[in-house]
Amino acid sequence: VHPDGKTAYMNTEYSNELIVLETENWSVVDRWQMADEEGWYSGGNAISEDGAYVCASVRGQDRIHVFKPYGNHILPVGSFGCGRIPRDLVFVEDLLLVSCTDDNKVEVYDFANEMFEKIAEIGVAQPVTFGMKS
Numbered sequence: 001v002h003p004d005g006k007t008a009y010m011n012t013e014y015s016n017e018l019i020v021l022e023t024e025n026w027s028v029v030d031r032w033q034m035a036d037e038e039g040w041y042s043g044g045n046a047i048s049e050d051g052a053y054v055c056a057s058v059r060g061q062d063r064i065h066v067f068k069p070y071g072n073h074i075l076p077v078g079s080f081g082c083g084r085i086p087r088d089l090v091f092v093e094d095l096l097l098v099s100c101t102d103d104n105k106v107e108v109y110d111f112a113n114e115m116f117e118k119i120a121e122i123g124v125a126q127p128v129t130f131g132m133k134s
Contacts, residue, residue: 057086
């Protein structure tokens with residue numbers, strides 16, 4: 001759920017879409033297809049702590065798609081390549097952590113100044129998901 005509490009984001013493996021839900025009645029208000037090739041599957045998504053970015057991973061394509069929320073809509077602002085089979089994402093301040101299962105690592109990207117620059121890799125045997133915070 002976005003920090004403003006008015007919208008939520010969900011992605012699906014079947015359609016490889018990032019879907020925007022309006023939280024008052026949980027209706028779909030926007031969607032964006034990230035991939036349409038066989039063997040490419042949407043993984044996780046994450047919202048930056050300030051709500052400025054929504055990111056979603058696509059396995060097989062091995063990319064992170066970056067969106068900017070505008071009200072109850074999203075606009076794509078780009079994508080970047082990452083390690084093999086990105087499963088889950090989590091923001092910690094201005095850093096995006098990506099679990100890359102088939103490369104046995106967690107990649108760390110700096111989102112300050114919209115650079116989306118990889119600044120570190122952490123070796124972890126087949127990482128999958130990060131913990132949820134309340």
